[in-house]
Amino acid sequence: MSIGRLMQGKPHADTPGVTIGAPRTYELCGALCFAGRRHRAFSRLAALSGAETGDRVLDVGCGTGYLTRRIAVAVGPRGAVTGVDPSPSVLAYARRRNRAGRGAECTYREGVAEALALPDGSFDTVVTSLMLHHLPEELRPSALAEMWRVLRPGGRLLVVEFRPPRSALGRHLVHGGLGHAMSHNRTDLLDGLITGAGFEIRGSGDVRPWLTYVQGVRPESTVPTSDLASGPRRSDRE
Secondary structure, rough: OOOHHHHHOEEOOOOOOEEEEEHHHHHHHHHOOOOHHHHHHHHHHHOOOOOOOOOEEEEEOOOOOHHHHHHHHHHHHOEEEEEEOHHHHHHHHHHOOOOOOOOOEEEEEEEEEEEEEOOOOOOOEEEEEOOOOHHHHHHHHHHHHHHHHEEEEEEEEEEEEEEOOHHHHHHHHHHHHOOOOHHHHOHHHHHHHHOOOOEEEEEEEEEEEOEEEEEEEEOOOOOHHHHOOOOOOOOOOO
């Protein structure tokens, strides 16, 4: 069965164009997509988020909580990690997989990225992985603006997206399976979206096999977006 067939589901009622498949399907699809590298890749992303011991972290579009759980280990039992997703069934699965262990307890709540029902400045770090490409283009600036709002001044942002494969085999697998959303994902637009929301870009790069990330920070003092330095500082390439 192809990856594309595995990911089939019904559109979410509150988010047109977003397909919500069975939670176990997401987990299986993730294992197939990353060819055994998923744990290593997402542990790397947790480190790139900059989340530290005791931090309050928000994972926007958390899905089944795979990255949320990696971040929970990074912040430890003194930290707090909240995952937000629009799918009740996916969140129920994430809650069942939640094991505090040596990390923070994960809290999951239903919500959409463009209207987070969370207080201003309530998080030290915000992460979002493989979510923005699901949103209609007109909602993406609102989602980034909400992430800026819920971060404290000086708080960190990590945005992770699919990077279209460069190899012929990778392009074949993506076009035949995951389809348009990944194979034509405009990752070159991320920098503009992030700086447009008021963030300063602090780094960017790739994580194998086909992820790209941008690190940002909410400035300590609020200044007009037009006054922010533009352009990424490409770093930490893998």
